[in-house]
Amino acid sequence: MEQKRLSDIGWGEFQKMGLTGKGEYLNHRQRPVHTLLAQQFDRPMLERLCDLATKIRTIARTRGGMQFLQTLLSEKRAMLYFAQPSTRTFLSFYTACQTLGVKPAEVRDTTTSSEVKGESPEDTVRTFSSFVDMIIMRHPVGGFAERIAWLLSHTDREVPVLNAGSGKDQHPTQALLDIYTLQQGFDGRGGIDGKTVLFVGDLARGRTVRSLAWLLTCYEGVRALFVAPEPLQIREDVLRQLDRAGMPYEIGTDFERFIPEADAIYMTRIQDEWDVSDESKTLNVEKYFFTRDHLPMLKRDAILMHPLPRRREIDAEVDADPRAYYWRQVRNGMWIRTALILLTFQREAEVDRYYEDLTRE
Amino acid sequence: MEQKRLSDIGWGEFQKMGLTGKGEYLNHRQRPVHTLLAQQFDRPMLERLCDLATKIRTIARTRGGMQFLQTLLSEKRAMLYFAQPSTRTFLSFYTACQTLGVKPAEVRDTTTSSEVKGESPEDTVRTFSSFVDMIIMRHPVGGFAERIAWLLSHTDREVPVLNAGSGKDQHPTQALLDIYTLQQGFDGRGGIDGKTVLFVGDLARGRTVRSLAWLLTCYEGVRALFVAPEPLQIREDVLRQLDRAGMPYEIGTDFERFIPEADAIYMTRIQDEWDVSDESKTLNVEKYFFTRDHLPMLKRDAILMHPLPRRREIDAEVDADPRAYYWRQVRNGMWIRTALILLTFQREAEVDRYYEDLTRE
Amino acid sequence: MEQKRLSDIGWGEFQKMGLTGKGEYLNHRQRPVHTLLAQQFDRPMLERLCDLATKIRTIARTRGGMQFLQTLLSEKRAMLYFAQPSTRTFLSFYTACQTLGVKPAEVRDTTTSSEVKGESPEDTVRTFSSFVDMIIMRHPVGGFAERIAWLLSHTDREVPVLNAGSGKDQHPTQALLDIYTLQQGFDGRGGIDGKTVLFVGDLARGRTVRSLAWLLTCYEGVRALFVAPEPLQIREDVLRQLDRAGMPYEIGTDFERFIPEADAIYMTRIQDEWDVSDESKTLNVEKYFFTRDHLPMLKRDAILMHPLPRRREIDAEVDADPRAYYWRQVRNGMWIRTALILLTFQREAEVDRYYEDLTRE
Structure with missing residues (x-):
């Protein structure tokens, strides 16, 4: 089956699709590129995620294990763009980033951004995305995270977008x-x-x-x-x-x-x-x-x-x-988000190996 | 003397005790479990803390020393829950965390938490505590930090609470x-x-x-x-x-x-x-x-x-x-808080050893 | 030529100088001590900065390179004092800090500081500066960053001040x-x-x-x-x-x-x-x-x-x-700021060496 890519489809066409149809454009080789919809996950992906979360949780029990985990994505940076407040979802993702060594930066109050000066929301997020390797986004407007993911897929610097809650519809x-x-x-x-x-x-x-x-x-x-x-x-x-x-x-x-x-x-x-x-x-x-x-x-x-x-x-x-x-x-929310971020960056094999060594001992 | 534990006492009974009485429930083997009251410290603990602060300050003078300190608690996370603003106390604790490698997360504006949706303050803090290994708390209500420490001691995930100022009464x-x-x-x-x-x-x-x-x-x-x-x-x-x-x-x-x-x-x-x-x-x-x-x-x-x-x-x-x-x-505030956090997590021996090597050279 | 030092001049006299005159007090051996004015840079300094930014950008392309960069200033802490909001400038500096391992702390809302209790702005910033090794400052009042740099140069703990935009005049x-x-x-x-x-x-x-x-x-x-x-x-x-x-x-x-x-x-x-x-x-x-x-x-x-x-x-x-x-x-803003911070702390030689090894391979 040919892999569908978000960069190959127009915004109008993408918007009109159903949830499962959209889902096919969000994954690549059984891994999420952008995580926007619950419906983009199938059983093998769910099992891979749960398995990975459990391994990470087990590794995290020791000081050495935690130090290992923090090396996995230590060169990455994430922006937590929370246009809508939610301290618990924020902390859960923030912690997941820290566990993997991802350096987080928070953008909470979007009125302090240039949106006020007449910049388009797309320009704002694209500018912010320049500084990071991943966007974790909570937004009151349904579909905003999809729009940003689609937009970035049409630039030469596509970074993963993780939907941390958008409007009434999705919180995958x-x-x-x-x-x-x-x-x-x-x-x-x-x-x-x-x-x-x-x-x-x-x-x-x-x-x-x-x-x-x-x-x-x-x-x-x-x-x-x-x-x-x-x-x-x-x-x-x-x-x-x-x-x-x-x-x-x-x-x-x-x-x-x-x-x-x-x-x-x-x-x-x-x-x-x-x-x-x-x-x-x-x-x-x-x-x-x-x-x-x-x-x-x-x-x-x-x-x-x-x-x-x-x-x-x-x-x-x-x-x-x-x-x-x-x-x-x-706590499970923290572990599954950690697993999701790791899978998104395709670094899960290092956890598999560490876990194998750990359980063999 | 038998060690008194916060988990063994009811809230009503604890509340009624005097400051020194309470203090006995907050320490374990001459180290603070929770730091809530100035009155929980005795002279040996004060001397241990001062000695540790001086060693840390000395070690921190070199690049290698700072890098060593940052490994001490690099697997830990702290929440700085500042329901009442105080930039200087915040920065002092924040810096202390960074010096020891503790990953800090800030919760400043509690109105963005779920308290607004009718959740109890206890549930809110317990949820937040799920993500961290320590809570540094400033709160306008006297006794709130005590309440949270007591509450967490009655769960299966007790994390240390450090009082960073509560009401008019305590700022240990x-x-x-x-x-x-x-x-x-x-x-x-x-x-x-x-x-x-x-x-x-x-x-x-x-x-x-x-x-x-x-x-x-x-x-x-x-x-x-x-x-x-x-x-x-x-x-x-x-x-x-x-x-x-x-x-x-x-x-x-x-x-x-x-x-x-x-x-x-x-x-x-x-x-x-x-x-x-x-x-x-x-x-x-x-x-x-x-x-x-x-x-x-x-x-x-x-x-x-x-x-x-x-x-x-x-x-x-x-x-x-x-x-x-x-x-x-x-600056001393920063060093003594660093020492306090280290003592709370019982990692002070590593500093003693490093300092000994340093001064022997 | 004798090196001019900010600590040797009175505030009134400094204030009256022209931009190039001021500039001579801000550098030391062709490196910025404080970065306050575009006019303090000459061609050799500009070329050094651009060259360094390009090397850093190249090194940052690999995971190992990023990990190397993060060791360069891992013992340093920065305060981002943004009395005037600007998410993009903030993120750009924040990211630059993270790339070099500098631990950032943010002070956004100065009304939560003690300024409200009648403290002088100078005392406030001096207190905050106690906790950090560098101040990155955005302020609505033109000349405020200069004032702080001058003030700190007259204490026994002068830390570099980087102007991230002050009033209508400077954004070097x-x-x-x-x-x-x-x-x-x-x-x-x-x-x-x-x-x-x-x-x-x-x-x-x-x-x-x-x-x-x-x-x-x-x-x-x-x-x-x-x-x-x-x-x-x-x-x-x-x-x-x-x-x-x-x-x-x-x-x-x-x-x-x-x-x-x-x-x-x-x-x-x-x-x-x-x-x-x-x-x-x-x-x-x-x-x-x-x-x-x-x-x-x-x-x-x-x-x-x-x-x-x-x-x-x-x-x-x-x-x-x-x-x-x-x-x-x-993106260039992020790289040049990274280079600037590194140059300020005189650690650029380590990048030169790493880059040389990299390109020799």
Whole structure:
């Protein structure tokens, strides 16, 4: 199959494509060139990433291991262009850079850039990109990261763009860390294949759930359960995707009935910041909170996830239960992003070798 | 004596303890686990810190020495969580991290964090702590750093918390740098024991003076003099502490009478930002300013200190006098913080060895 | 000739001197101590800088080369004191620091410093300077960087000050990068000597043009053309300088007539932020825009420059032409600043040796 290249396609044509169509232009030899969409990853890529993240995490346990990791990309520089604030995503990527020796530079407040002097946003980002080898970008406008990646692919200095959240639509590394957490949680039990994942809360508006549901179709025999108040239930377009992929699912409103069936529960926050007229306030959302009382209903080896921040969806008293996986999920975000950056720069073989030596000893 | 651990005590009980009682829960084998209070340090710890700071400063004089220091904690990451701005304290800690190879990440504006979305402050800091090996924290709320240290001690990932100033009450590393400056200033003359320290200015509201006075009780035969306008005079509770420790002191309003007696003068700024109704404005504070005219009254080997920033308490013309120690004091802050971080991570032995080789040559 | 030192002169006397007079106090043995003025550089220094920048750029092409560069100043720390925002200049210097292993710390918002508590600006910067080995400073007040450099030269801890833009008057590293870009553009054709440089746009208010015109007088047989709307034409004082240096020039308003004569065209933005009463709005500035239609009029080996940001002075369609040099100009800024920092710390010999080994292979 001939490799598709972003530099070969016009912007108008690219924009009109579907997510999987776009995805084909973003990878090269099973590695991401730009990471813009959850949909650009297939199962082999996901497994490579998870495997790499675990190796990096293991190597990072010793001082010598950390020092080794810091040599891997020590000659690279990254710009973290966060036009929209998100301290946790920022820190997660920042840390991933530091772990690999990548020198990070932060651009937070874009009003201090030349945009104010009448420069085009494209010129601004292209100028900034001159100084770095990678752009990690969070932007309130959906599709902005795609636009920048496309633009840079048409210059003589294309640097990878990693989407750290754009508008309401995409936050691909969140989906990757969720997959990694599931894989880790089901380690020694056949992995993700054949498991039942229960999604709870605001399923209509969370980009997280949409992306993760899609990625689960890469696995065999996964079953999805969607529990939410009627107006926040999972959207038809996602269900159509699952249908096309042949993935079984069930929809409901009775949280407690579904709990015992789940191998993983994915709790979410009601995203009332997207409310048009306070509609969330009229819902009885407490029915969808996970409390201490639910712990006995939960399978002994199930895992409880949450993308955080939480409000009251999971009671703090639940944190001490070994099945509470959300704090580990945060750390996993750091490791999967580290793996992603390494894969993007095609330096993963050095980790493979180091890990092999380490485990042979 | 059995070692007390923060993880063994409930929050309510810990909160109710006095400063020395709390201190016992913050150290482990004569090293700080968390650095929250000036009162957690005893004389052996202070001497270990000062000794270490001097060794680090000596090693840092050469390019090779600096490169060695940067390997000591090169696998560590620190978050500088500054919910309250203070560029100088920030830079001092930031530099200390860089000197040891610790990778720093800054969180300045907490409104960009998820606190706005209804997350608890505890969840926010716990999330951020996931990415780092140490938290350096400045917060307007007294006791917040304590709360976070306690909270992390009850998770499976306790990272050290260093208090870089909380509310009106504690700024322990300022007290440590003051002790280090005194020790350095009295080097070759028996150290701090037996010296007379004159405190001048706003003694009621400066946390600096309160902490330093307390730490001086760790030494033998120190005498304190407190000179201030009546309403800003040192508080009763501090004097009771000195009484209990058997440390002699004198109180007065006649600055010039006390100058010739002092081995060290500790000048402070009138902290009118804590004024309730402009009460500082009605005071004749100029009586408590150190000017060129006072230089002849000062002992030949006395030292003149100021925590900075100053306004008019010390005339700029005094800066050139060799007894003006306040600029050196700033640098000392950097060195003592470097020593503190190293001690916290129990890596001081490597500095001892390097220093020994250095001085043997 | 006896070396002049900033520490030997009073502030009042220094302030009254002309630019070349000041320049003599800023260098030491053909290297900058402080970099404050374009006028402190002479031809040998410019050539040394350009040569060094090219060597660094070449070495930086490999992973091993980058790792070598990062050792050169790995024991140094820099403060980027940006009291006036400029993300691109900031990133350019920040990157230059990282390339050499210099640890950067950023001070952006000076209102978070102690200036608010009544401290003098001099004390503030002196305190901050305690933590670093170099200050890179951008400030809205013309002459502020000079003042700080002078002040530090009168303390026992003088650290280099690099002016990254002060007020309307000086931005010396912009002029250096322009010289480097010209030199690079004319490489293999005798360099800058004997070339014709056409300046277009807002020649009255751009500090860039003024500084560059001055530096061009260091070369032989250069001819300058100035094309601008009457009110924005180059100022008399610059022309007097060129007269004194014996550099020929021509002034006009007919852009297209001059294009074919130019070896380099230096386009500039109308700086309407300095307008007193919207005077720029009444001008027909479009006559001074470079469009696709001008490409055929341009010499085959001419180069087209712009300090960026641009608005409509150069059409984006022109970007793809090989003579469009402005994106390369951005990268050149990074390289020349790297060279400048290295020269300031007198570590350039290590680059010379590495480069020699590299090219001998």
